[in-house]
Amino acid sequence: MMKAMILAAGKGTRVWPITKTIPKPMIPILRTPIMESLLLHFKKFGIEEIAVNTSYMGSEIENYFRDGNQFGVNLLYSYEGYMKDKQLISNALGSAGGMKKIQQSTQFFDDTFIVVCGDAWVDLDIQKAFESHKEKEGIATIILQDVPLSEVHKYGVVRRNEFGQILEFQEKPKISQAISTTINTGIYIFEPEIFDYIPIDKAYDIGSELFPKLAKLNVPFYGVDIDFQWADVGGIKDIWRTTSDILTKKIVGYPIPGKQVTENIWCGLNVDIDLSEVNIQGPVYIGSGTIIKKGVTIIGPVTIGAYCVIEQGAILERCSIDDYTWISEVVNLKDKVIFGEYCIDHGGEYVELQNWQVDWAINDSRNHFLTHTSENDLYRASLAVANIERSF
Amino acid sequence: MNFSNKKINQSILLISIDHPRLDASSTPDFKEYFSNVVKSQFSKVVLDLSSVKFMDSSGLGALIFCLKNMVVNGEIVIVGAQANVLGLFTLTRMDRLFTHYGELSDVLAEIA
Known part of the structure; x- marks a missing residue:
């Protein structure tokens, strides 16, 4: 050949x-x-x-x-x-x-x-x-x-x-x-x-x-x-478009990793999620070792990398998240790609998360300071807003 | 010096931030300006962010501080935020606390 x-x-x-x-x-x-x-x-x-x-x-x-x-x-x-x-x-x-x-x-x-x-x-x-x-x-x-x-x-x-x-x-x-x-x-x-x-x-x-x-x-x-x-x-812009086209089957035959657990959800190994305790709409791919807490909302197409932690009450809509990402419960991530230090929207505009100084909202899941986020004033304010919303 | 204001009516004040950044370097001045012009006189502030190109979480913190120090049931709405500024509000759900309007005329039509 x-x-x-x-x-x-x-x-x-x-x-x-x-x-x-x-x-x-x-x-x-x-x-x-x-x-x-x-x-x-x-x-x-x-x-x-x-x-x-x-x-x-x-x-x-x-x-x-x-x-x-x-x-x-x-x-x-x-x-x-x-x-x-x-x-x-x-x-x-x-x-x-x-x-x-x-x-x-x-x-x-x-x-x-x-x-x-x-x-x-x-x-x-x-x-x-x-x-x-x-x-x-x-x-x-x-x-x-x-x-x-x-x-x-x-x-x-x-x-x-x-x-x-x-x-x-x-x-x-x-x-x-x-x-x-x-x-x-x-x-x-x-x-x-x-x-x-x-x-x-x-x-x-x-x-x-x-x-x-x-x-x-x-x-x-x-x-x-x-x-x-x-x-x-x-x-x-093509990275998200292609990912989304594969998950929504506009592109056929591209191998989706992990194991298909329901019609529209694929998981890697050892994913910690209780499908009856989250609001999830496929298509969604979740990488190995990721923990999705109760009360999380995920509206696909969404891809979540490996070893992430998505805290109770967080909302993810049409987004893609890199490995080892910690998403706190105050976060509402909509139409974004998190890649390394960057948060890129589907139109191609991006910000460096570090510049926003939102490490109390999005961080590396291996960061041992995460337990201290609840002491952050902004975190508490965001949480109060999220809680009011939930009470409706 | 980087801020200006205009009284819309008895209870509503328009504040414009005429500065490209709302971050740790400008928030102390902003907080001071805000409390000096709003006092307990106005229950609603319309904050024009259209000149702000960049805002970080200390800017967000300043807005929450200002809101807390307003009269009971005080409200701050924002207008003209650029995409990356608005992104910070939506990511942290602060868009629910600070309603955003595209144009000043939209706000005035609704609240004034």
Whole structure:
């Protein structure tokens, strides 16, 4: 089977502040990093030799996936950057430049190969994509999808002739200037001849440089439409949207972790919850070891991480909570994602919880100061409000 | 100096915070200003937060302090809070204690 490459060097500025602590391919969707889902998907199609270019926070990726053995694949990393004063300095080469670097040093790509962006979950039939590419006999085939016109500015847009050859490739156009609504999904199949079109030793991008050049030079470069599910998490809002789409079954077939305990509730191991003593509406996922006290209200879609403590009377609506989060009884968390130190709303606006100084309301469940929160005036005031509400 | 007020009627006072932050650095001044202008004269305060870009829990604490020191059944409503300020109110359920209105005209239509 083909070799593959995952593009994993991007800085992920559109996913800030999540990417302050992890690189984009490590973003977990229902607990599984995107790149892990990609590796497992490749493995299903017999693709086991995979190159990964890393740069921004590359060590996070390398330390998680190691040599790929535990995922049943073999991984080759290509780090783009250097070390200075014992600090790694990231120096990304662009997607095409990253491919070229691997080819230059090892001639790794010796036959037809597939390249995917590390920031999207896909369930593409890779065999079918491979066959479509072979049928067209081009040196590059990209997998396309149609999106609403309002979304085109985020993607590469194509215009094709009746044979599917791409005549024009427009990277991230303004809505008013878009040549179509058929867009590049970031999945490409190439022949090694592609390297003739990528310059050596300079940053070079696939979407904004290589593809427009191929179209202009009239190189056999095709786009094929294949129906598949594609969840792009290129932007901060996409993380919640994708999680919610999976839980509400708009996306089907994505593995939900844990064990299904009722029609719409999934739990990890040793979750402490009495379903008859809480007001819970699925879909809800609760991670291992989490304690949900009596009288908690949970309105799904909601995901609660592992080892959290949700105190009696807290209200969670349409939100996602990180591991080891303590939610006090005064909290009403609505339409938010708690990720590390950040509280991000579904529109992408965020605050650092530390700045709000609400450690009496939300904290780390391992913090041994938690028992002192009841001495906090604000906590008591919030509690009084919550209690008045409950008495109605 | 960063605050201003306007009497709406006998019992209602409008206070505007013309300062980007309501946090530990500005709450002592705010509390003092509030008690000086409200005294026991007004039973309702409309607090215009539209210029406040950031507020933390000490700001919240100051509002509770002010409310406690008002006449019995005194009320503070807030107007024009920005998304991240309002988020703090809703997270801690303080939005139930301090009713929020988008525009000053909405408040006046309802309470004045």
